[in-house]
Amino acid sequence: MSPRTMQLSKLSSFVCGAALLVACSGSNALSGAFDTTWQNDGGQSISSVQRELASASIPKGTGLALGVVKGGLVATTLSGKSWKYTGSVDARPKLSGDVVVATGDNQLFALDAGSGEKLWSISSGGRSLRGAGDDGTYTVASLGALNGGQSRLVVVKRGGSVILDAEPEPEIGTPAIVGGIAFVPWGNQYVSAIDVTTGAERGRLLMRQQVTHAENVGGELYFGESQLLRFDPKIGAAASGGGTLAALPKHDLPGTPRWFAPGAEVLSPSASAPDRIRLIAKPTGDGKFENDRMAATYFRVAMGFGASDGELRWAKLVDSDILGGAAAKGGFAFCTAKGEVLLVDSASGAKAGTLNLGSPVMSCEVQAGDFTVPSNAPERTLAEQLGEVIATKDPQMVPAQRFLLTKLGSMQDDSVTKVLIDLASNTDTPPALYEDARKLLAERRSGADFMLQALEREYDFLDDVLLPPPVGPLADALAAMKEQRAAGPLAHHLNDPSDTPDDIKRAAKALETLASADQFSDLKIFFALYRATASDDDIIAAVVSVAKAMLRVGGKEGEALVAEAAKDPLTNSEVQEALQGLKPPAAEKKPEEPAKKTASK
Amino acid sequence: MMHNRSISVAQRVAPALLRFTLGAAVPLLALSATQPAVAAPAKFDVEAVKKQLLSGNGEEIAKALETIKQAGAAAKPIVPTLNSVLKKGSTAPLLVALIETASKLEDPTSSAAIAPYVRHRDKSVRQAAAKALLHTKGPDAVKALRRGLRSRDPVVRGTAAGGLGTLGAKEALPDLFAAFDHRVGEAAVSIGQLCEADGCKDFLKRVGKVPFDIMTSGLDQMLFRPPASLNDDAKIGIIGKLRELGTPEAGKYLADVAERWPKDWSKRVKAALDAAVKAVGKGKTSDDDEDEDDDE
Numbered sequence: 001m002s003p004r005t006m007q008l009s010k011l012s013s014f015v016c017g018a019a020l021l022v023a024c025s026g027s028n029a030l031s032g033a034f035d036t037t038w039q040n041d042g043g044q045s046i047s048s049v050q051r052e053l054a055s056a057s058i059p060k061g062t063g064l065a066l067g068v069v070k071g072g073l074v075a076t077t078l079s080g081k082s083w084k085y086t087g088s089v090d091a092r093p094k095l096s097g098d099v100v101v102a103t104g105d106n107q108l109f110a111l112d113a114g115s116g117e118k119l120w121s122i123s124s125g126g127r128s129l130r131g132a133g134d135d136g137t138y139t140v141a142s143l144g145a146l147n148g149g150q151s152r153l154v155v156v157k158r159g160g161s162v163i164l165d166a167e168p169e170p171e172i173g174t175p176a177i178v179g180g181i182a183f184v185p186w187g188n189q190y191v192s193a194i195d196v197t198t199g200a201e202r203g204r205l206l207m208r209q210q211v212t213h214a215e216n217v218g219g220e221l222y223f224g225e226s227q228l229l230r231f232d233p234k235i236g237a238a239a240s241g242g243g244t245l246a247a248l249p250k251h252d253l254p255g256t257p258r259w260f261a262p263g264a265e266v267l268s269p270s271a272s273a274p275d276r277i278r279l280i281a282k283p284t285g286d287g288k289f290e291n292d293r294m295a296a297t298y299f300r301v302a303m304g305f306g307a308s309d310g311e312l313r314w315a316k317l318v319d320s321d322i323l324g325g326a327a328a329k330g331g332f333a334f335c336t337a338k339g340e341v342l343l344v345d346s347a348s349g350a351k352a353g354t355l356n357l358g359s360p361v362m363s364c365e366v367q368a369g370d371f372t373v374p375s376n377a378p379e380r381t382l383a384e385q386l387g388e389v390i391a392t393k394d395p396q397m398v399p400a401q402r403f404l405l406t407k408l409g410s411m412q413d414d415s416v417t418k419v420l421i422d423l424a425s426n427t428d429t430p431p432a433l434y435e436d437a438r439k440l441l442a443e444r445r446s447g448a449d450f451m452l453q454a455l456e457r458e459y460d461f462l463d464d465v466l467l468p469p470p471v472g473p474l475a476d477a478l479a480a481m482k483e484q485r486a487a488g489p490l491a492h493h494l495n496d497p498s499d500t501p502d503d504i505k506r507a508a509k510a511l512e513t514l515a516s517a518d519q520f521s522d523l524k525i526f527f528a529l530y531r532a533t534a535s536d537d538d539i540i541a542a543v544v545s546v547a548k549a550m551l552r553v554g555g556k557e558g559e560a561l562v563a564e565a566a567k568d569p570l571t572n573s574e575v576q577e578a579l580q581g582l583k584p585p586a587a588e589k590k591p592e593e594p595a596k597k598t599a600s601k
Numbered sequence: 602m603m604h605n606r607s608i609s610v611a612q613r614v615a616p617a618l619l620r621f622t623l624g625a626a627v628p629l630l631a632l633s634a635t636q637p638a639v640a641a642p643a644k645f646d647v648e649a650v651k652k653q654l655l656s657g658n659g660e661e662i663a664k665a666l667e668t669i670k671q672a673g674a675a676a677k678p679i680v681p682t683l684n685s686v687l688k689k690g691s692t693a694p695l696l697v698a699l700i701e702t703a704s705k706l707e708d709p710t711s712s713a714a715i716a717p718y719v720r721h722r723d724k725s726v727r728q729a730a731a732k733a734l735l736h737t738k739g740p741d742a743v744k745a746l747r748r749g750l751r752s753r754d755p756v757v758r759g760t761a762a763g764g765l766g767t768l769g770a771k772e773a774l775p776d777l778f779a780a781f782d783h784r785v786g787e788a789a790v791s792i793g794q795l796c797e798a799d800g801c802k803d804f805l806k807r808v809g810k811v812p813f814d815i816m817t818s819g820l821d822q823m824l825f826r827p828p829a830s831l832n833d834d835a836k837i838g839i840i841g842k843l844r845e846l847g848t849p850e851a852g853k854y855l856a857d858v859a860e861r862w863p864k865d866w867s868k869r870v871k872a873a874l875d876a877a878v879k880a881v882g883k884g885k886t887s888d889d890d891e892d893e894d895d896d897e
Contacts, residue, residue: 460751461758462779497722498753525717528690533723561689568657570692 030153030166033184033192033201043236045203049181049193050235052202056179058135059097060219062113063371065324065333065341066093066100067361068269073102074357075116076341078333078371082358083116091128091146092267094174095367096216101132101141108154110139113367120160127152128266131174133183133216138163138196140177142184146266155182155196163196173212173263176221183214183221183231185263191223205229206239212263217282218290218368222246225260228283246283249310253279254298254399271323271337271363281307282327282368290327291346295334297322298400301389302334304349312407314349314378315385317392318342324364331373335364343373349385350376383411387419390433398430405433409440417447421454424470441473448483455489459498468498472506479510487514491522494546495529501538508545515549520558523550531565531579534572544578551584559584645672651682662686662695666702673705680708687714693723700729709739716745724754731757735764743770750780750788759787766791766822774800781807786815793822798835805842813850824858828867837873844877852881 063078073085073093088104099119100111108129109121127143127150134140136158143152151172155164164182173185181202182194191205191214205211210225221231229235230244237243248259255277261267267275278297282290289307296303299321304314320338331346339357344350352374357364380388386408390401405423408416423429423437444451454469471493478486490507493499499507508526515523523546531547534540547565550558565571566579645668653665669676669683683703691699700718703711715737718730731749734742747770749761762785765773774795781788781804792804801823808816820843824836843851859874 459753461753462751462776462783495717495720497720497727501722528688529717529721530690532690532692533696533721533726535723539722564689570657570659570695 030164030168030194031198031200033194033199034168034170034172034186035201036170036187038190038204040206040239041204043206043239046191046193046205046238047203047233047236049203050231050233053179053181053231054233056135058176058178058216058219058221061095061097061216061367061369063328063333063367063369064095064100064113065335065355065357065364065366066095067335067339067357067359067364068093069359069361073100073111073116074339074359074361075100075113076355076357077114078328078341078343078355078368080355081114084358085111085116085118089269091130092269092363093365094129094132094141095365096132096139096176097134097136099132099134099139101129101134101139103127103129103143108141108143108156110134110156119158120156122154122156122160122162125152130172130266131213131263133174133176133214135177135179135216138177138180138182140175140182140184140196142172142175142264144171144264144266148265151264153182153184164194164199166199171264174214176214176216178216178221178231183223185211185214185223188212205235208238208241209245213260215260218284218370220283220285222283225263226258228259230283230285232285244285244287246281246287246289248279248281248289248294249305249307251296251305251310252403253296253303254403257296257298267363269362271321275323275363276321278322278325280325280327280332290329291331293327293332293346295325295327295332295344295346297325297334299396300392300394301397301400301404302332302344302349303400303404304332304344304346312382312404313347314382315389315404316342316344316349316351317385317389320360323361324366326366326368328368329370329372330375333366333368333371333373335361335366337361337364341366345373345376348376348378350379352376381413381415383408383413383415383419387415387422390419390423393428395430398432401430401433402436405436405440409436409443412446414447414450417441417444418450420444421450421470421474424473425454425457425467427467438470438473441470442476444477445481448478448481448485451478452483452485452489455486455493458493458496468493468496468503470503471499472503475503475507475510479514482513484514484516487511487516487519491515491519491526494522494526494542501536501542505538505542505545508542508549511549512545512552515553517553517555520550520554523554523558524561527561527565531575532568532570532572534575540572540574540578543572543575544582547575547579547582551582645669645675645679647678650676650679654679654682654686659692659695662691663698666698669702670705677706677708680706680710684711684714687711687718693726696721696723696726697729700726700733704729704733704736707736707738709737709742712737712739712741712745716741719745719749719752719757724756727752727754728756728760731760731764735760735767738768743768743773746770747773747776750776750785755785758785763787763790766794769795771795778803781811786818789815789819790822793819794826796823796831798831798838801831801835802838805839808842808846813848813854817854820854821858824870825861833867833869836867836870840870840873840877844880847881849882852878852883855881856883 066075068089072087076082089102090104093100093102098113100113103124106124107121108124110119130142130144132141138155140155144150151168153166157163170186175182175184180196182196183191185191188210189207192201193203195202209227211223212225215222222228227245227247229238232244234243257277257279259279276299281294284290292307294305294307300318302316318336320336322334323337325334332344334342339359339361341355343353345352386404390405420437420441451474457469459468475490490511493507527546530539530543534543547562650665650668653661687699700715715730715733719727721727734746746761746765749757752758762780777788777792843855856878859878862871
């Protein structure tokens with residue numbers, strides 16, 4: 001099947017005349033582009049294009065944060081110059097190089113990124129912007145219907161003359177342009193390199209990864225969507241799975257963030273959930289990333305990871321959803337729903353500056369361009385940063401909080417133990433986080449002093465302590481750490497009815513090994529109170545554990561109490577059965593001594 | 602006459618106390634409900650009862666407890682055995698019966714045996730224990746009830762708050778004030794029984810912030826304390842504060858107190874009461890209208 005491309009000279013003439021467009025000068029037909037009968041040329045044609053463009057350059061672009069607001073656009077360059085545009089915007093605008101491209105009021109228009117001045121405007125033909133690229137001379141844009149279909153490819157010279165205007169049959173993605181060659185992704189696997197002056201396809205890239213974007217990233221060209229392939233001398237190898245690929249480390253991140261939205265879709269001018277859950281990174285060639293960092297956003301938190309090792313390095317909480325961001329040299333720029341632009345040091349996660357768009361925004365696009373984020377020393381330890389995010393009361397944040405809690409749990413700092421205790425002792429902690437915190441606490445082997453401090457607390461109506469400490473997990477951890485100092489507080493908790501039966505069971509279990517004669521009094525009271533009244537499995541298990549502890553530390557009195565309870569018909573039958581199988585530790589050791597073994601027989 | 606009026610105040614306070622106390626369903630502690638032990642006519646066989654108590658047989662133990670209750674003061678010699686059984690534990694129903702029986706015998710040595718049960722996981726056991734301590738008394742009872750003020754169980758809190766005054770536990774006043782400020786209304790009575798002049802003034806600061814009928818349960822205790830326990834100046838101060846309040850319910854309360862004021866008690870206080878009633882008025886409230894309607 002031959003491609004069905006359509007020369008739009010008639011349409012363009014109509015549009016120029018009817019819509020009083022600026023500087024319409026004509027368009028060209030596509031020739032051979034998007035031909036589905038094309039045969040894989042092993043990367044020859046795209047290599048040839050690469051060689052031809054080796055010396056061509058595209059601008060790194062203006063560092064800019066651009067927000068869509070009701071009635072237009074608000075922007076600030078990352079160096080602090082603000083501008084506004086008043087007019088309708090019907091799709092997400094695109095930043096490329098030194099221009100902003102957008103559609104609205106049936107117009108496709110370009111603005112100067114530094115000043116907001118309109119560069120040109122043509123009819124959008126009722127379609128909305130999917131994506132655009134600019135090389136300093138030409139702007140290429142792809143448009144489509146809001147619900148898909150009706151692809152349109154337009155190339156406009158800086159002065160406003162339409163160089164190419166076509167309606168390719170396949171859905172085309174976000175294009176880029178270098179040295180008068182437009183790179184147009186389509187069919188999820190191809191990028192056609194089209195000479196904008198002739199409309200001819202000069203080469204074609206076949207990718208083995210999903211491709212819906214051709215992007216100018218800091219003056220270099222990349223193709224892809226979830227991974228980016230660099231347009232460099234190795235591009236010819238892409239057909240066989242080679243080339244210089246920039247892939248972010250795989251993570252099980254909250255909300256499954258994506259690096260780029262599908263490039264062949266028209267994005268709403270209002271941000272949606274996927275805009276708030278993003279990966280942000282800037283490839284620098286040879287598969288590496290700027291500052292060796294990648295950021296992941298989840299609503300109000302940005303998390304910084306090592307791009308090569310995937311390790312979490314920082315977490316930054318902001319006061320409204322992060323709608324967009326970009327990686328710059330030295331750091332990241334994040335744009336929030338409140339219209340704040342936060343500059344963050346990529347190494348430390350420290351705030352390196354803030355800018356303001358002047359009003360809340362519906363969506364926000366950021367281009368780092370040639371901007372450098374100043375460096376700043378860490379404000380707090382990573383554990384403290386995670387603690388702050390995790391402690392935030394925002395139900396929407398729970399998946400990110402749970403993720404960060406897992407990271408926090410893997411750190412050995414004593415302060416982490418305190419954060420976990422606070423989470424597990426706070427009535428406001430969401431249930432999922434509460435349970436996670438308890439599990440992680442039980443596994444901790446550091447921060448014993450914080451654990452002991454926590455055990456000093458108990459439910460106290462008058463002092464407004466309305467949630468007891470996480471006694472069970474603390475008991476597990478302290479027993480594993482063989483922390484004798486825990487015996488007293490744990491024994492005391494046995495007789496606190498505000499602790500859950502599960503906590504009591506675990507405290508009693510810990511006391512099997514930790515208790516000394518000093519705790520015999522508490523053990524006796526618990527045993528007396530529950531040997532006959534135990535009504536659930538946890539308390540029954542606790543009574544049996546306490547009996548074992550009493551046999552170990554209670555001497556003759558302990559032995560007598562356990563023996564008496566084992567015979568008493570009023571003792572809970574399950575407890576009684578278990579008690580009948582217990583022997584004092586000394587008696588258990590006897591069989592190990594051969595001489596006494598014989599004697600006992 | 603006076604007795605009837607006291608009941609009338611208690612009846613008026615009880616529903617308000619329930620409203621004031623979080624957790625509702627907290628019965629107003631009625632200390633008078635438990636009658637002191639009375640001498641039993643029959644001979645009490647200590648050894649036989651002891652044998653029953655230590656039998657390990659639930660029915661036998663229950664029979665023994667019944668015998669002890671009937672014996673009253675004559676059963677005092679069984680207290681050590683009773684305490685010993687309590688210290689070893691039993692089933693929940695038997696524990697409740699054991700605790701109630703110990704309560705009847707009103708022996709302070711039982712407080713140490715009963716005290717741990719105020720923190721039992723079974724609410725019938727811990728509530729029985731808290732109530733029993735009001736009768737067995739002593740330092741162990743005070744200590745356990747002070748702790749009971751901090752309990753998760755509103756009944757235990759209410760029982761402790763209402764009972765510490767009867768036990769004369771002045772050292773518990775700070776906790777009682779804290780409990781009152783945490784909407785444990787029963788603390789008002791104990792505060793009223795225990796407060797010194799300054800503490801009573803401190804209680805008066807709550808007037809206007811706490812439902813008036815809750816306040817009166819404490820004020821009543823203060824105003825009707827013997828002069829040696831709270832002097833006339835302090836009482837006149839209370840009356841002055843209520844006079845300043847000037848509400849119909851304050852007027853009505855002052856009139857009620859003036860009517861109940863014993864003839865042979867302080868003339869100064871009576872004069873202050875009369876003057877306050879005159880200034881504020883007898884404070885007819887909408888509730889009174891309803892009462893009158895009911896009477897008709």
